[in-house]
Each structure stands twice: as C-alpha cells, then as structure tokens.
Amino acid sequence: MSDVVKKPRAKRGRPRDLGARDAILRAARSLLDEGGPGAVTMEAVASRANVGKPTVYRWWPDRHAVVMAALLGEAQPAAMASAEQRSALDELKEQLLQVVKRFATPTGRHIASMLAAADPGSELARAFRGHFVLARRDEGRAILQRGIERGELREDIDVEAAVDQLLGAVFLRLLLGLAPLDATFVEQLVGNARLGLAARR
C-alpha cells in the first residue's frame, strides 16, 4: 500500500501521473477477479487502464509485482474489534475468523498462489508476506503475549510456533481447497490449542 515514493526534490519535466497508477491497479484488480492471476497480463492491464506498457513498468518491475500490488490494495485493515478485555483465546478466535473471512475467497487463493510463486527474496514479496501473513502473525503473537502476562496462558509455550500452528492450519486448508474453512473450523483449532492433545492424568 504505502510504497516508498520518495519525493525529495522538485522534479523537472512532466510529473508522474498518479491517476495512471490508480487506473493500472484498478485494471489489474478487475482482471484478477475475472480470470485469476493468469489473466493479469501486462498487455491486458495496460490496455484496460488506457495506459502505455512502459508506464506500467515505470511503477512496477514486472508482471508479478503488478499482481501483488493489486492484491495488496484489496487488503482491508480488518478492523479488529479490539475489545481487549476479552480472554486471549476469544481474541484469537476473533482474529482467526477475520483471517478466514479474508482468505476463504477467490482472492484469498490468489494471495496464497502469489505467496507460493514469488521469489522469496524479492522486495515486493517481502512486503507481500509482511502484509498478509507476518502482520497476522504479529497480531497473534501480541494476543498470546498478553494472555501469558495475564496468566491465562502457560508461560512456557513457544509463541512463534503456536501462532504458526493456528495460521498455518488455515493456510493449509486454503491451499488444499477442499476441507471446510469456516467458523466451526476456527472453534476446533482454538479448542485443540487450548487444552492440548495429551490426556490428563
């Protein structure tokens, strides 16, 4: 979303047209909706945005980046009702529901595709992962941390791994595309996580 648009100097010549940037993203988004990531070709984007191909390349380095940028733009901040007086596990449930709602859509699958397809080292891929996954991980980590501090959760849980277990389950089902991805599933996840698998003596 917030790209690094450096504007330190008064530029000479015609300034870049931010309207073109928007038109490109809108075009890419509509193509995404209509035909998935494969339909977002540079030529289709440029044509639909009434923009020259070099203009697209002026903003993003390649096809991949445009798709990612289009998907990034679709991200709503997810609100996070943030009633922090609730229990940590309720907050987790709330967060996972948001995630599930966000990803149980065609767009969600596209995001997963891009996550899997992107060169893991690239700048935009980093931003993409950060936006869609790491941010969620950070939220989850914060929730767990608070739970530990409030004594609701065990002190010696591995927070990183715990978050991955919850988010990972959602992404796995998203990738597989067959098992249900809904509120019930969230309940099961949190239920399992809360009590653990081991029998009590």
Place this chain on the structure above:
Amino acid sequence: MSDVVKKPRAKRGRPRDLGARDAILRAARSLLDEGGPGAVTMEAVASRANVGKPTVYRWWPDRHAVVMAALLGEAQPAAMASAEQRSALDELKEQLLQVVKRFATPTGRHIASMLAAADPGSELARAFRGHFVLARRDEGRAILQRGIERGELREDIDVEAAVDQLLGAVFLRLLLGLAPLDATFVEQLVGNARLGLAARR
C-alpha cells in the same frame, strides 16, 4: 452373455512408449533441479528427452501437468520407521521430521508453488495434493487415532484440525521461507500441541 464387460484397452495401434514417458520425466526433473519450475518448458523437456513435442502433449495436457508429474515422481515413500510401540507424540515428531526433511529443500518449495498455483479442480492437481499432503494427513490422523485408543491422547480432540495444525505450521513456514524449518521447530510444535496453551489452574 454380457459383452460389455469392461474394455478400456482397445489395444489397437502402436502402443504408447513408456520409455518416452520416462525420458520426459527424467528431463523435466533435471530441468527442475537446474532452474526451478520456470525452466521446465515444453521445448526444453522435449529436446532434452529426445522426444517430439507432441509426444509430451500426448502424455500430459500442458506444461503445468508435466511439472507436477515430475515432482510426483520424486516422492520417496519416506519409510516411516514404524516402530509403533512408541508414544503417539513421538510418532508425530518422527512424521513431522520426515515432512520437514522432505520439504525444506528447493524441491519442497517447488511442490508448494505447484500446490498453490494449480487449478484446484483438475485431476492431476487432485493427485498432487493427495500425494504430497493428504497422504501425510492420513498418516497423522492414524497416529492420533491410535494415541486416543491407547489412552495417551484426549478423547475429544478434533483429529482433523489437529493434524492440520501440525502440518499447516510446517507449510506456512515453507511458504514464508524465512522462519527456520528444522527439528527444533518440530519439537516446539509437538510441545505446544501436547500440553495446550491454557494455563493449569
């Protein structure tokens, strides 16, 4: 008599050459190793396999399918030491280690890419998922089931979700490509899963 017994093999014409099929897969595999899925072009495959392009298309409908088939062929059954006298959680650890070992490689990432990129409805995609993920899920489910029967694990855990939580965490890190994916991680996962997150009163 019933003359419609089942005659899938009309068996006319020159039989398909399994040698060509193998050569194609070998070529695709070597290209995969050298340059990733993007390097597996039909022309490169055909040329390296000393095979005509139409022959490749006779066996698989498109580029994607060839890559999947090549990856499918690389799957070793992983042995699964199957000392079933051990505890369910030890078995889980063992299984996850196998999975981690299998996927914490370039090939592993390629598999994840294909999982994410494939049309979820296609035949080969189904086989692909079945081979690489569903099979693991079934193994995990079986382990948990045995644990429950032996009284090691709680009776009311949601087995499906539990397996997804373990495998999902691994796949998530694989997709993200940054957090470590190793034996320590497996320990953390199983540790979290065993005791649960909730504090004991």
Place this chain on the structure above:
Amino acid sequence: MSDVVKKPRAKRGRPRDLGARDAILRAARSLLDEGGPGAVTMEAVASRANVGKPTVYRWWPDRHAVVMAALLGEAQPAAMASAEQRSALDELKEQLLQVVKRFATPTGRHIASMLAAADPGSELARAFRGHFVLARRDEGRAILQRGIERGELREDIDVEAAVDQLLGAVFLRLLLGLAPLDATFVEQLVGNARLGLAARR
C-alpha cells in the same frame, strides 16, 4: 497348374488390396474438390479412406504423389470427335475447346498448381506432365502435321513452337485466372495463328 510358365513375382504373404488403393484415390479426390490441394493431407486421406497411413505410403511415396494420382484419375480421354475430314484449323479449334473445357475448372487450376509445384525430375511429375500437357501437344502436333501434308498450312512453320503458342496461351490465362477462358478466346487464338500478325503488302 498348367499355365505356370514363369512367375517372376512369386508373391508370398497377403496381396496388396486394390480396394484400398481405390478408396484412397476416392478420398483424395473428394478432399481435392472440397478444399483444394492443400486439403489433401495424408492423415485426412487415410482417415477418410479408412486406411492406415502406411498403406497410403505403400502406394505413393509422398503427399505430392497422392494429389497427382488423384488428379490423374480424373482425366477423361476427351473423346476427340475425330472427324478428320475437317480442316486442320477446325480440328485445332476443336482440340483447344476440349482443353479449355477441361481446364477452366477448379480442378484445372489444381492441375496447373501441381505442374508448377512438382519437382520437374520426378517420375510421377513426368507422368503428370505427359498426361496433361504432352499428350495435348502431341495431338496438336499431329493435327498441324496433317495440315501441312494436306497443303492447308505453310510448310516452314515451326510445329513445336506453334503448338506451344496455342496451348501456352490457354495455360497462361488459366494461371492468371482473370482473362476469360472460353470459346471466343479459342476463336481469337486460331484466328491470329491462321493469318499471322504481319500486314499483307
């Protein structure tokens, strides 16, 4: 057997199926009519004739030859009313009319195409030329010869060239495909040829 004098072709094995040969030619002919020489592909011919491709190659060495053979088969001997009591020039007219009638058709153009496209040295090309052009030339030469002998025509005309002038004009118009190719044209040709171009003193 009593009539076994010498059987140089002691045929063993299954004899060639003349029915297949006919079916192939019929198929090639119908394809020719429907789509021109370009439509006569080996696969289409074999399929339409219910014949294996190797069977086609057993009779003709390549695609070209099949087309030629199909066209050869369409040649009717043209009857040549052969009322030889008429004047040489009338006979010429008659012959040219036959030629025009024969070639002023799609098939006629196909024949011209093959004449132009064929490797001039090949066996079948020779037969093809012989059949469609040289035979006409021989007829024309015979007519002129008779005319000379009967005193109707000048003695010192170059017979070969004269025939080529008449037939060539027809083929030229056939190739060009625009100037009319009909009885009037034949009249003009013979008229020009009869009197010559030079003015009489």
Place this chain on the structure above:
Amino acid sequence: MSDVVKKPRAKRGRPRDLGARDAILRAARSLLDEGGPGAVTMEAVASRANVGKPTVYRWWPDRHAVVMAALLGEAQPAAMASAEQRSALDELKEQLLQVVKRFATPTGRHIASMLAAADPGSELARAFRGHFVLARRDEGRAILQRGIERGELREDIDVEAAVDQLLGAVFLRLLLGLAPLDATFVEQLVGNARLGLAARR
C-alpha cells in the same frame, strides 16, 4: 470543420522499422536462392534476419506472402532498350528475349510456382501477377498497338490473344521444364506469329 477528414496515418506509437522489413526480405531472398521456396520458412527467415517471428507476421500474413514479396523484390525493370525506331516484330523479339532471360532461371521457376500456387483472389497474388505477367502483357500490347498504327501489322488481329500466345508459350515451356527456352525459341515464336500458319494461295 469536418472531423472525419480521412486519417489513415494516426502515426502514434513506435513507427514500423523498415530496416527490419528489408532484413526479412534479404533473408528470404537468400533462403530462396539456397533452397527454393520450400526453404523459406518463417523461422529460418526470422532467425536469419535477426528479427522476431511476430515481426515477420506484422509485415506479411503468412509464409506464402513472404516468398512472394521476396520474389517481387528481385524484379529488375529489365530496361527495355526502347529503340523504338525498330519494327514491331523486332521489338517483340527483344521483349520476349528479356522475358526468357528473366525466367529461364531457378528464380523464374519459383515465380511460376508461386503464380500457380497462390490463391488467385488474394491481394498479394494480384500484385504478383501484375508485376510479373500483366506488366509484360501491357508492354507487348503496346508494341503490337504501335505496329498496327504504323501499318506493319494487320489491323484486325486480336491484340490480347496475340500477346498471350507469345508470353504463354514461354510460360508453358517454363512450367514443363523440358523444352529449350532460348533465343532460338523466341525466333520460332515470332516467326510463326508473323506469317501465320495458313498457306498462301
């Protein structure tokens, strides 16, 4: 003002590269010389011209058209010594010699092949015929016309047919590829044409 003025040249975008066009034609020409029309494949042309295949298709619609264009480019105007004080028949001889010289070469046969093979209705085929045959016909017609006006030739000859008789004979021998195609032949043609076939009383 009338805004529908006629704007065939919108003149936007990068202009077509005439250098590429030339390189393509040069490549096609060299391939023609080396291997005949069959060797002029789009891929060979593009590769030899250091040009992308789509660029070739931007200029010509298919393989056929490229071959024709290459042949068209080879046509030298033939000078036509234009000593118009000579007799019409001498001029005819001169012209036919030029034609013979032009076509009694491998390139000449290629031209004939293309003439015979081309779709007679297509734009390029029209140009091709115009260039190689109709232009010659027009020249011949002009010569005959002058001859008539000067009283050298009969007034009532059919000029069109007469020209076709001369040119047609040349093309016929070219197609047949066996009878000689040389100055002697030209002499015979003009000789026959001059005096006519009919005996003088």
Place this chain on the structure above:
DNA sequence: GGATAATCGAGACGGTACGTCGCGTCTTCAT
C-alpha cells in the same frame, strides 16, 4: 494343413514449422 510372410487398420513416434501470445525494451510524437 500348418508355417511363413506381406499387408492391413490403427495410431504413437521423432521431427519441423506453423501462427499466436506475452514478456520486457525501445522509439516516436504529443503534453
């Protein structure tokens, strides 16, 4: 009459070229 052998329909094979599509770059003219 049983072996032998050439031919049959069928169709896969290694190839070559087709004509198309998309990539990312370059070049022009107009703002």
Place this chain on the structure above:
DNA sequence: ATGAAGACGCGACGTACCGTCTCGATTATCC
C-alpha cells in the same frame, strides 16, 4: 521528463502434418 501508443527481439506456447515405426489381426502362398 512523462505519457500513450505500439513495434521490436525473444522465446515458449499448443497444433498440424510429415514420413516412419510398431502393434495385433488378416489373408494368401509355400512347404
């Protein structure tokens, strides 16, 4: 200097036929 337009070199796509080969199943003639 940007912007749109669009041609460019490149390379892969998936298809169509080429002419050859390999099957199992027929049909003859020869032993």
